[in-house]
Amino acid sequence: MARAYLKICTQAGKERRVASTLRRLRGVKCADLTAGEQDIIVCAEAKTYEALLKLVVGKVRRISGVVSTSTNLVLE
Secondary structure, three states, X not given: OEEEXXXXXXOOOOHHHHHHHHHOOOOEEEEEEXXXXXXXXXXXXXXXXXXXXXXXXXXXXXXXOEEEEEEEEOXX
C-alpha cells in the first residue's frame, strides 16, 4: 500500500469547497483545513506509488481552486 501526505494551497476563500471535493476522491482518507503554510492537508492511499501519482497529478491538481501541492511520500 502506498501512502502520502499532501499539503495543498488554494485560492482565497476556496478552502472549504476544495476540501469537500477532495474528500469525495477515491483514495483520499482525510482532507483537513489547516492554518499555516498550506490550507489543506490530505492523507491519501493507493495500491501503488504509480497509482498515487495518478491521483495527485490527474485529479488533485486539476481541482478548481488548487494553487499548489506538495507531496510527502510515506516510507514506513
